[in-house]
Each structure stands twice: as C-alpha cells, then as structure tokens.
Amino acid sequence: MIPFSCRNVKLFPENFICTPFFMNFQPLRLFGGQILKEESTTLAQVIQSYAKTKQLNKGKELHAHLLRTHYPLCIFLTNHLLNMYSKCGHVDYALKVFDQMPHRNLVSWTAMVTGFSQNLRFSESFKAFSQMRIAGESPTQFAFASVISACVVLGSVEIGRQLHSLALKLGLACELFVGSNLADMYSKCGFMVEACKVFEEMPSKDAVSWTSMIDGYAKSGDFEAALLTYKRMVSDGIGIDKHVVSSALSACSALEACQFGKCVHSTGVKLGLEVEVAVGNALVDVYSKSGDMESALNVFRVDPECRNIVSYSSLINGYVVMDKIEKAFSVFVDLQRRGAEPNQFTFSSLIKACANQAALEQGIQLHAQVVKFNFDRDDFVSSVLVDMYGRCGLLDHSIQVFDEVPTPTEVAWNSLLSVFAVHGLGNDALKTFSRMVQAGVKPNAITFISLLTGCSHSGLVEEGLKYFYSLEKTYGIVPRAGHYSCVIDLLGRAGRLEEAEEFINSMPMQPNAFGWCSFLGACTIHGDKERGKLAAEKLIQLEPENSGAHVLLSTIYAKEQKWEDFRGVRRIMRDSSMKKLPGYSWIDIGNKTHTFGAEDWSHPQKKEIYEKLDSLLDQIKKAGYVPNTDLVLRDMDDNSKVELLHHHSERIAIAFAMISMPAGKPIIVKKNIRVCLDCHSAIKYISLVVGRKIIVRDNTRFHHFADGLCSCGDYW
Structure with missing residues (x-):
C-alpha cells in the first residue's frame, strides 16, 4: 500500500526507555493466533484515557512498550493510537503510524481527516479526505464534519458546496453533524439563504446548529432574522447556553432593541448565565448602545471578577454616545486603577469624545497613552486621532498623524478628507481623493459625503457636481439622502437657488431635514423669501420641534418687515414652549x-x-x-x-x-x-x-x- 505521506517523522527518540509501569502487563493470551478481545479492549481503554487527558508521554511510552514486546497491533488498537496522537496535538506521530499500517479501514481514514482538522492543518485534512475517497471508502458524517469545518476557517465556500453535493449524493446531508456544520459553514461565510435551507431541511437540530444560525445572521447584518431564530429556538424548547444568549444580545445591541435585550437578559438570569463573562459583556454593550446607562452599570457591577476590557470599553462608549464625557473618563481611570489594559476600542471612544468636545488637552494626553500601548500604528485609532486634531483646529497635527500610518485604509483616508472638508479646504480634499484612488483604496459612500462637503464650503460647485454624477456610473455607489443633501447645500451656498430647487424636484426621494435646513439657510442668506418660506414649511413638517426652522422663518419675515408674521411665528414658538437655541x-x-x-x-x-x-x-x-x-x-x-x-x-x-x-x-x-x-x-x-x-x-x-x-x- 502506498503511504499517505512520505515525510520522515521520527516517532520516538533513540534513547527512549520504557518505565516500569508497563512491566505489569501480563504475557499475551492468544487463541488460534488471535489476541483475545478482552486484552485489546483493555489496552484501547488505556489509550483512550490518555487521549482524553492529553497525556502524550504516557501514550508514547505505552506504544513503545507494545513495539518492544512485539505486541501484534491489530487495526482496532492502531486506530486508537491514531486518535490519541491527534488529540494530543502530535498529528505527525499519527501520520507515521498511519503510513506504516498494512491495512486501513474507514475508522483509520476518519481519524486522520479529523486529526488534521483538529490540529489546524486544513489542506492536509482535505488531502486525506480525497485519498480516502480514492481508496474506495465512503466518508462518515464525522469526516464530513471535519472538512466542512476546515472550509469555515479557510473561507472556502466553493469547496464547501462540493462537499455539500457529495453529502447529498451519499445521503448524509441531513445527518446531525453534517447538517450542523454545513449550516455553520454557509452562515459564517455569509451565505445565509443556503444556511437557512440546510437548517430547515435537518430533521433534528441540536443547540450547536441553532447557535450557528443566530450567530451567522448577526454577523451578516441580518439582526432581525437572528432574533427571530432565537425566538423559534426558545419556543421549540431547545436548551439555551451562554453562546446563544451572547449571540442574541449582540443582535439586540446592533438594533438597539433594549426591550428584547431585557427579555434575553431575564432568560440569562434564570439560567444563571449573567455571571458568564461573554454574557455580561454583551449585556453591558446592549444597554450602553440603547442609552440605558443605569442598567449597563448595574450589570457591570454584578460580579467585579467578570469585568474585563470588553465590558469597560462598552461602558465608556455608552457614556461617550450619551455625551457624558466626565463619566467616560472616570471609567477609564477605574480600569487603569484595576490593572486592566485599554485596547484600541477604548482609546477610539475616548478620543472621539475629545473630538466632539474639541478637548485638545485631554486628546493630547490620550495620544501619549496610545503611543505607550503601541496602538499608534493601528488604523482605526490613527483615524480618530486624525479626526480629533482636525476638530480641535490643529490641521498640521492631523496631516502628521495620517502620514505616519503605514498603509492607510479607507477609514484613515475618509478621516483626512473629513478634516479638510470641515476646515473648508476643498482643493486639498480633491487632491487627497486623487491620492486615495491612486493608492488603490476604493472610496465608499462616506468618502463622497466629505468630498462634497469640502466642495460646498469652498464654492467648488462644478467639481462637486461632477463627483456627484460620477458616484454610481464610475464608482458603483448609489447616492443616498446624505449625498443629495450635500448637493442642495453646494448649490444653495453658491446662491444658485433656482438650480437647487430644480434639483430637489428631480430627486428620487424627498430631502431629509438637513437638506431642507441647508436650502432654508441659503434662502435666508441670499434673500429669497418665497423659496425660504417653502423650505421652512417643509422643515417644520419633518421636525415640528426644530426651533431653528422657526427662527429662520421669522428672520425672513423680519427682513421683509412683515412684523405681524414675525410675531406670529414667535407666538407659535412661545405657545409650544419652543425655545430658541442660545448661542454660546x-x-x-x-x-x-x-x-x-x-x-x-x-x-x-x-x-x-x-x-x-x-x-x-x-x-x-x-x-x-x-x-x-x-x-x-x-x-x-x-x-x-x-x-x-x-x-x-x-x-x-x-x-x-x-x-x-x-x-x-x-x-x-x-x-x-x-x-x-x-x-x-x-x-x-x-x-x-x-x-x-x-x-x-x-x-x-x-x-x-x-x-x-x-x-x-x-x-x-
């Protein structure tokens, strides 16, 4: 028989000595030249125990003893040795034994396929699976499960499809292990339609397959489907574990579905899962993203031993989003006092807070800590630093931080573009965009928001219009409401109000509040009373409580010296307890x-x-x-x-x-x-x-x- 591998693997050291433990084995009892079944079963149980407890040295010693005493290793015992070596992380030993076997059966091949997969040697797992088929063996569901798992890690959905076809041909696709792993493979590779089909066709479903579906939906962005699957799982009486609860809470977090999250939380508490680190982290995150900081803090305090940097970062980000910057920094001080090391997400949230508040001194201090913890080359952290310095007015610092990023991604490029836009440097934004494209970085929808904003603040009307109309044709990006609003602003600031009105009338959707606000502001500045009144009415319809719309409308009336209309608008504001935003x-x-x-x-x-x-x-x-x-x-x-x-x-x-x-x-x-x-x-x-x-x-x-x-x- 041709060996599966010709690699020279040294199975045992030359100076290997058996321990006295094996001298206790009695001489073999043979009957008709065969080892008695009881003898083989006893040895198999010993080998199996070494496999379970990962006692590689004892397993090697037993194997060596059997070789030294010329013990006739049957295929039954050899298969146990293959399994033992693989589970102990030494698949090369298993391969050497496999290559020297005079005969192999389905169990032998399955042991090698699963062994390679368990030891993250996925290409060899595929090779062993193919050789098993060439040898005429029909794969078991366990062999299928192993190679399908390898597809998940390698992201090889095409190979997974071929394995799926073979499993269907052999009638194994609906077997529990095969079906679960197929559903998992499709979901983790982002093919949720195929995952759902496999899942629904399985006659029986264990908790692993349910968890795979929930996790797959969540990771592919279909959070509603993730929560519906969770509800089905609960209604079908399937056992809930920490993985299911964590995945469901992640979906709640993305949707900011606080009420659903509370239901999942209640289930977790009943099952005693609240103290699990993963569940606690997910709960802090869902409450923080929903703005319920009191509940987030209560979960955070349940078990101090379960706190880690993930829960700390979620809590900090929640306070930042709620604009409670002092509390965010208080949590940051606490995590440092307790010896927890901040990560890139911690720094990103805090630096973003400094950007929003233009808190330069705190931002500089955080930058120093970023360097200390070696996150200064992290693309995401660098991007928020670029944004922070830009929002604090230090344009040169923004450019310097960006220039130190080894290979900027679209996140870093977009941050620099945004900085140029907010500083009204449209020409610099255009040059940066050209550099971005030349560097091979594909622009996205956010890129063009910054680009159009830069053009708008610099009066680069024709350039802005050119990029807007190239969005879909050249870059494959369908314009969103934000892009249309930028064009309204672009035309309005330039005083091209008639064009702006025609553009609004040609839009596939109604302008959002920002679009009408931009048009209203332009009409006020350029003295177009009629169009201004129309814009104000539209804006008030969208945001009845928006005091800015009423103030601008009253300004238009004041410029016309229509004091009765002016007082009427102010009366509406007063009667509805609407206060003008005070300037400070x-x-x-x-x-x-x-x-x-x-x-x-x-x-x-x-x-x-x-x-x-x-x-x-x-x-x-x-x-x-x-x-x-x-x-x-x-x-x-x-x-x-x-x-x-x-x-x-x-x-x-x-x-x-x-x-x-x-x-x-x-x-x-x-x-x-x-x-x-x-x-x-x-x-x-x-x-x-x-x-x-x-x-x-x-x-x-x-x-x-x-x-x-x-x-x-x-x-x-």
Missing part, C-alpha cells in the same frame, strides 16, 4: 473650559474681559471695521445694536483668551451655532490689529483668521 462659545485654558453666552457678565474676570473687549473695539474701528447693524432684527437704535453685536459670545471668548494666554499661542474658540457676518468681519480685524492667529469652529466648519483674512475667503 467656549475656550479651553489649561485644563479648564470657559463658556460664554451673549452679553455674558457671569465670569469672575468680567471687568478685565470687558475692558479688553472695549479696547479691541476701538482698535478695529480705527483699522476700518464698520458694524453691520442691519443684522440686528430688533426695534432699537443703532448704538444699542452695535453694543449687542459687540457682546456676542465669540468676541467675549477671544477677549478672555487674550488676557489669559501667552501672546504666541493661537486662540481656538468653539461656537455652537453659525458665526454671524458681523463677528466674522470683526475677528478678521482683530487678527490684524493684534497680530495673532485666531481659529473659530462653529457648528459647520472652521475659520482660520490671520493678518486680517479668513481661510474661508468670506465664503461659508
């Missing part, structure tokens, strides 16, 4: 954030602040600044209007920064609403007369003021 600005000095509202007199240093503010007003007036009092839509004299503009929150923040920060350090002010035209003009003059760089981030973009100019070129 904030600035970080050291480790403290200072927040200011318009005409804010609450700061302990108010005397020094307003003295500086008045001094600045005198300086910029001499330099040519003229207040735009037309922007104040109130019935008051011009002096009062000038005073009102002079006390806008961003100017107060700038005055405070000038009396609190070193002269050479850039001033970075954050504002929650759009910077007004008059403040924009005033800050340009301030940057000129004091010779200082001032960065203002409003709710849509950055403005970099220096030497009397703004990076936006007065287009924003």
Whole structure:
C-alpha cells in the first residue's frame, strides 16, 4: 500500500526507555493466533484515557512498550493510537503510524481527516479526505464534519458546496453533524439563504446548529432574522447556553432593541448565565448602545471578577454616545486603577469624545497613552486621532498623524478628507481623493459625503457636481439622502437657488431635514423669501420641534418687515414652549473650559474681559471695521445694536483668551451655532490689529483668521 505521506517523522527518540509501569502487563493470551478481545479492549481503554487527558508521554511510552514486546497491533488498537496522537496535538506521530499500517479501514481514514482538522492543518485534512475517497471508502458524517469545518476557517465556500453535493449524493446531508456544520459553514461565510435551507431541511437540530444560525445572521447584518431564530429556538424548547444568549444580545445591541435585550437578559438570569463573562459583556454593550446607562452599570457591577476590557470599553462608549464625557473618563481611570489594559476600542471612544468636545488637552494626553500601548500604528485609532486634531483646529497635527500610518485604509483616508472638508479646504480634499484612488483604496459612500462637503464650503460647485454624477456610473455607489443633501447645500451656498430647487424636484426621494435646513439657510442668506418660506414649511413638517426652522422663518419675515408674521411665528414658538437655541462659545485654558453666552457678565474676570473687549473695539474701528447693524432684527437704535453685536459670545471668548494666554499661542474658540457676518468681519480685524492667529469652529466648519483674512475667503 502506498503511504499517505512520505515525510520522515521520527516517532520516538533513540534513547527512549520504557518505565516500569508497563512491566505489569501480563504475557499475551492468544487463541488460534488471535489476541483475545478482552486484552485489546483493555489496552484501547488505556489509550483512550490518555487521549482524553492529553497525556502524550504516557501514550508514547505505552506504544513503545507494545513495539518492544512485539505486541501484534491489530487495526482496532492502531486506530486508537491514531486518535490519541491527534488529540494530543502530535498529528505527525499519527501520520507515521498511519503510513506504516498494512491495512486501513474507514475508522483509520476518519481519524486522520479529523486529526488534521483538529490540529489546524486544513489542506492536509482535505488531502486525506480525497485519498480516502480514492481508496474506495465512503466518508462518515464525522469526516464530513471535519472538512466542512476546515472550509469555515479557510473561507472556502466553493469547496464547501462540493462537499455539500457529495453529502447529498451519499445521503448524509441531513445527518446531525453534517447538517450542523454545513449550516455553520454557509452562515459564517455569509451565505445565509443556503444556511437557512440546510437548517430547515435537518430533521433534528441540536443547540450547536441553532447557535450557528443566530450567530451567522448577526454577523451578516441580518439582526432581525437572528432574533427571530432565537425566538423559534426558545419556543421549540431547545436548551439555551451562554453562546446563544451572547449571540442574541449582540443582535439586540446592533438594533438597539433594549426591550428584547431585557427579555434575553431575564432568560440569562434564570439560567444563571449573567455571571458568564461573554454574557455580561454583551449585556453591558446592549444597554450602553440603547442609552440605558443605569442598567449597563448595574450589570457591570454584578460580579467585579467578570469585568474585563470588553465590558469597560462598552461602558465608556455608552457614556461617550450619551455625551457624558466626565463619566467616560472616570471609567477609564477605574480600569487603569484595576490593572486592566485599554485596547484600541477604548482609546477610539475616548478620543472621539475629545473630538466632539474639541478637548485638545485631554486628546493630547490620550495620544501619549496610545503611543505607550503601541496602538499608534493601528488604523482605526490613527483615524480618530486624525479626526480629533482636525476638530480641535490643529490641521498640521492631523496631516502628521495620517502620514505616519503605514498603509492607510479607507477609514484613515475618509478621516483626512473629513478634516479638510470641515476646515473648508476643498482643493486639498480633491487632491487627497486623487491620492486615495491612486493608492488603490476604493472610496465608499462616506468618502463622497466629505468630498462634497469640502466642495460646498469652498464654492467648488462644478467639481462637486461632477463627483456627484460620477458616484454610481464610475464608482458603483448609489447616492443616498446624505449625498443629495450635500448637493442642495453646494448649490444653495453658491446662491444658485433656482438650480437647487430644480434639483430637489428631480430627486428620487424627498430631502431629509438637513437638506431642507441647508436650502432654508441659503434662502435666508441670499434673500429669497418665497423659496425660504417653502423650505421652512417643509422643515417644520419633518421636525415640528426644530426651533431653528422657526427662527429662520421669522428672520425672513423680519427682513421683509412683515412684523405681524414675525410675531406670529414667535407666538407659535412661545405657545409650544419652543425655545430658541442660545448661542454660546467656549475656550479651553489649561485644563479648564470657559463658556460664554451673549452679553455674558457671569465670569469672575468680567471687568478685565470687558475692558479688553472695549479696547479691541476701538482698535478695529480705527483699522476700518464698520458694524453691520442691519443684522440686528430688533426695534432699537443703532448704538444699542452695535453694543449687542459687540457682546456676542465669540468676541467675549477671544477677549478672555487674550488676557489669559501667552501672546504666541493661537486662540481656538468653539461656537455652537453659525458665526454671524458681523463677528466674522470683526475677528478678521482683530487678527490684524493684534497680530495673532485666531481659529473659530462653529457648528459647520472652521475659520482660520490671520493678518486680517479668513481661510474661508468670506465664503461659508
């Protein structure tokens, strides 16, 4: 017989000595030249026990003793040796024994197929399976299960399909082990239709196949199907284990289905599974993503020993999403105090929080820890660092972090594009997009949102339209509502309101709130009253509680001097307890954030602040600044209007920064609403007369003021 493998495997060391333990075996009792069945059974049981307990050395010693005493190894005992060596992780020993066997049977071949698979030598498992077929043996369901499992690891769904066909031909496809592994293979490879078909055709289903289906649906993104399968499993009385509960909770987490998650939680508690680490982690995640931080914290506290970095990271991310940044950092401090090492997801959530809050000092400290834990080359962490520095106004730092990423993926490229977009650097965004494509990185839907936004803030209308119309034709991306809204914004900012209206009318769907808000804002700025009223009405229909829509509509009426209509809109706001979003600005000095509202007199240093503010007003007036009092839509004299503009929150923040920060350090002010035209003009003059760089981030973009100019070129 031709050996399965010709590799030279040294089975035992040359100086091997048997231990006295084996001297206790009695001489063999033969009958008609055959070993008595009881003798073989006893030896097989011993070999089997070594296989179960992974006692390789004792198994080798027994095998050597049998060889030294010329014990006639029957195929029954040899098959047990094959199994023992494979289960002890030494499949090469099993292969040597297999190659020296004078005769092999189906069990021998099955032992090698499963042995290779168990030891992660999948290509050899396939080879053994093929050789078994060539030898004329019909595979068992266990051999099928092993090679199908290998397909899962290798992602070889085509080989899996061939095995499925063979199993059907041999009538084994509905066997429990074969069917379960086929369903698992299809689900993990993302072929849920085939997985579902196999699953439904199985006459009997164990918990493993149910779990595979739930997990497969969840991983393929069909979370509703995952939960429906879970419900079927429960109603059919199938035993629930920690794997099922964890998979079901993962689906609840993705759907933010808190109520369903509570039902699964209840089942887990009844079965005593809440203390399982995987279940606890999944529960913290589902409650955190649903915004129920109280329940998440209660689960987190159930068993302190079960806390790990996964549950810590879920809790931190939950607080970040809820904008409870201080609590997120408190959890981070606690995990470090307890000796848990943060991972890339922990850092990503916290850095994202710093980006949202423009908390530069905390972001820099986190960056230092990222370097300490060697995550600075992680693509996802690097991407949020790029975003964080960009949102904090440090464009050069963003570019530097990006340039240090060895092989940027689309996530990193999209972060850099987004930074250029929010800074109004449309040409840089276009160049970055070209570099991205040349690097062989395929752009996605998010890429074009940033690209179109950059074009919109820079007045690159034709370029933006070109990329929008190339979305589907060139890049195979079906435009979404967000892309259409960007085009509305692109045309509206440029004052091409008629084109914007025609574009809206040609859309395959109605604009979303952002689209109507962009159109309304453009109509307000460019003085198109009729289109503005239409946009306001549409926006109010979509978001009745949106105070911004009512404010902009009242602004249109005020510009027309239709004071009755103006008062009517304000009356609606008052009667519905709708409050206008107050404008405020904030600035970080050291480790403290200072927040200011318009005409804010609450700061302990108010005397020094307003003295500086008045001094600045005198300086910029001499330099040519003229207040735009037309922007104040109130019935008051011009002096009062000038005073009102002079006390806008961003100017107060700038005055405070000038009396609190070193002269050479850039001033970075954050504002929650759009910077007004008059403040924009005033800050340009301030940057000129004091010779200082001032960065203002409003709710849509950055403005970099220096030497009397703004990076936006007065287009924003």
